[in-house]
Amino acid sequence: MISRRSFCKKSLLIAGGLAIPLSCLELFDPKRLLAEKDDTGARWVFLVDTRKCVGCGFCVKGCKVENEVPYDANVTRTWVERYIVTKDGKTHIDSPKGARDGFPNKGIDIGHGRLEEIKDDDIEKAFFVPKLCNQCDNPPCVQVCPVGATYQTADGVVLVDRSWCIGCGYCIMGCPYGVRFFHPVFHVAEKCNFCYHRITKGMQTACVDSCAFGARRVGNLRDPEDPVTRVIMTERVNVLKEEYGTKPQVFYLGLSKEVK
Amino acid sequence: MVHGEAWTIKEFFTYPNEYIYWTIQIVMYPFMTGLVAGAFVLSSLYHVFGVKQLKGIARFSLVFSFALLPVAMLPLLMHLQQPLRGIEVMMTPHFTSAIAAFGIVFSTYGMIVASELWFVFRKHFVETALSLKAVEGRSALQQGEYLLFSILTLGAWDISHEALETDERAVKKLAAAGIPVACFLHGYAGFIFGSVKANALWMTPLMPVIFICSAVVSGIALCILTYILTMEIRKQLARRRRLAHPELPSMEELKSAEAHVVAMTSRYLLMFMVAAITLELLDLIFRGYTAVKSWDILRSVIYERDFVNIFVVQYGLGNLVPFVLFLIPGLTIRRAAVGTVLVLLGVFMMRWNVVIGGQAFSSSFSGFMHYVLPIWPDSMETLKEGFFGAMIVAVVPFCIFYVLNKVMPVFKETH
Numbered sequence A: 001m002i003s004r005r006s007f008c009k010k011s012l013l014i015a016g017g018l019a020i021p022l023s024c025l026e027l028f029d030p031k032r033l034l035a036e037k038d039d040t041g042a043r044w045v046f047l048v049d050t051r052k053c054v055g056c057g058f059c060v061k062g063c064k065v066e067n068e069v070p071y072d073a074n075v076t077r078t079w080v081e082r083y084i085v086t087k088d089g090k091t092h093i094d095s096p097k098g099a100r101d102g103f104p105n106k107g108i109d110i111g112h113g114r115l116e117e118i119k120d121d122d123i124e125k126a127f128f129v130p131k132l133c134n135q136c137d138n139p140p141c142v143q144v145c146p147v148g149a150t151y152q153t154a155d156g157v158v159l160v161d162r163s164w165c166i167g168c169g170y171c172i173m174g175c176p177y178g179v180r181f182f183h184p185v186f187h188v189a190e191k192c193n194f195c196y197h198r199i200t201k202g203m204q205t206a207c208v209d210s211c212a213f214g215a216r217r218v219g220n221l222r223d224p225e226d227p228v229t230r231v232i233m234t235e236r237v238n239v240l241k242e243e244y245g246t247k248p249q250v251f252y253l254g255l256s257k258e259v260k
Numbered sequence B: 001m002v003h004g005e006a007w008t009i010k011e012f013f014t015y016p017n018e019y020i021y022w023t024i025q026i027v028m029y030p031f032m033t034g035l036v037a038g039a040f041v042l043s044s045l046y047h048v049f050g051v052k053q054l055k056g057i058a059r060f061s062l063v064f065s066f067a068l069l070p071v072a073m074l075p076l077l078m079h080l081q082q083p084l085r086g087i088e089v090m091m092t093p094h095f096t097s098a099i100a101a102f103g104i105v106f107s108t109y110g111m112i113v114a115s116e117l118w119f120v121f122r123k124h125f126v127e128t129a130l131s132l133k134a135v136e137g138r139s140a141l142q143q144g145e146y147l148l149f150s151i152l153t154l155g156a157w158d159i160s161h162e163a164l165e166t167d168e169r170a171v172k173k174l175a176a177a178g179i180p181v182a183c184f185l186h187g188y189a190g191f192i193f194g195s196v197k198a199n200a201l202w203m204t205p206l207m208p209v210i211f212i213c214s215a216v217v218s219g220i221a222l223c224i225l226t227y228i229l230t231m232e233i234r235k236q237l238a239r240r241r242r243l244a245h246p247e248l249p250s251m252e253e254l255k256s257a258e259a260h261v262v263a264m265t266s267r268y269l270l271m272f273m274v275a276a277i278t279l280e281l282l283d284l285i286f287r288g289y290t291a292v293k294s295w296d297i298l299r300s301v302i303y304e305r306d307f308v309n310i311f312v313v314q315y316g317l318g319n320l321v322p323f324v325l326f327l328i329p330g331l332t333i334r335r336a337a338v339g340t341v342l343v344l345l346g347v348f349m350m351r352w353n354v355v356i357g358g359q360a361f362s363s364s365f366s367g368f369m370h371y372v373l374p375i376w377p378d379s380m381e382t383l384k385e386g387f388f389g390a391m392i393v394a395v396v397p398f399c400i401f402y403v404l405n406k407v408m409p410v411f412k413e414t415h
């Protein structure tokens, strides 16, 4: 007869033994390795020309409509920031409602519905900076998601599986760019996905289509002939918050040091 | 209304999608987990290191730790936007995520505590089952009890001297194995925060250690406090029952046992408190000294916006005052009770200041967010993540403890 002691020992051994190969399966998933090596497909990137943005907010509107983010909710997949640097060296920033309606007020929105007036004479420089998910090459949001609901596709876009996300918010905390939020209707993590449903069909993203000034462009980094790729390769582009090691794939032309 | 909007007030420039997403429940989570780990470490002091004086509280804290265990999960569940999918964390472990380790560590720990409890109470299970077996014509209730206790023995009816000694050795081994796992259980709760590089306040490798130390502090404090309270109730009961059963321990006997245990345990409490405060101060000084880019905004949060929460409530009321209370010679039960309540408050505030304080500033480093705890719920969201949600989490372990105490009486020996 099997003694209790040996039964316990054996079952522990079996459980432990099973756990190891199972975790190996995850670590050495051949499909994943193949996908990581696969560099024949696209690598989607974004190019923002801050010198061309006028802060009209059409891109924000276009995105909301295209991607079913409730129009009046105070969250948005993409937004535009306004920077006003005054002569005393201070930087004033705002983005009322993500600039969905542009910037209707001259004063800077400082929260609580209050506006800070800035005299024209005091202004040193002012500009607009559109923001969106950077589709990081090393995305912390994918790293921290406990159930793998946030994942990265082979062409570099980070997506959220709405049917799998448990809504813990870890990815929101993990993203240094503050681009993520909870979708008010689906109650799962939500963010910009470069209009994946459009770009994979050869179309432009909704924000690129709505921008009348050519401040936004989407391109394929693995295609040397792509005009966006050419700009990124040959001109002086910059990325946001490089120090976090996320390897952002949204490139900026004419980025100023004040941009946060 | 989007999630977070109900309780967030924004000031200056914050990114449009930024809200306080991790609220009171995420404060409760490390707090409750800390209590679990702390209670277990306290009971292990007796079982592993043979600190005889702690015998009275060791069983108690072990059962209490088990009662707290399911509650460590509750706040997480209440905070999820998709609570029904919560189980997916166990089903689809994603090994790069700190939260995913939860399932593994948590169940390992649960199994260790459960088996330790079984060995500790096996004798009681067998005796109860045997005595019920002897009863002729059992009532339905007794029959149910008999079945329950027979099942709990798991077929091991041997309570000879040797068998019990083997049990004791098993308890010792399990308790020893449990210490690292308990520390890990809580250390990784600290890791969840410490590894978020996007947050300037959380990002420090010290976070897990700080969490472990304050966990032990809070666990011991809660055990002392609950011990005092239960003893108080027992004293009152004893007064009434002694009229009928003079063989029961008298008020005075209970009182002196209580004073002894409390004095002993509070010495360990003090030790861990010193370690916890040292680490926290080290972290604070280090940040100020190195003053990296984020220090500007951190300083304004720590020294201005959260000054009262951090220095007055957490360090002052929660650390300094109890410290003095415990150090003044001639510790009385009442003083110990006040001290432990303050210690618990201090540890809770530490969690609060880490979780809420860490979200008090925008990742743009140019704006602030203020959290207003929802008191009266006006929706499911404000109920779950408001005052009442937190209260539910706080009360449940005591209910579980009450039930567990029926099956595994922690005070049986003194009867």
Ligand code: SF4
Binding pocket: A132, A133, A134, A135, A136, A139, A140, A141, A142, A158, A174, A175, A176, A177, A178, A179, A180, A191, A246
């Ligand atoms: S910008 Fe944020 S949400 Fe987008 S991929 Fe990077 S970390 Fe993830």
Ligand code: SF4
Binding pocket: A144, A145, A146, A147, A148, A149, A150, A160, A164, A165, A166, A167, A168, A169, A170, A171, A172, A188, A189
């Ligand atoms: S909120 Fe959803 S997508 Fe984000 S980490 Fe949690 S489960 Fe993953």
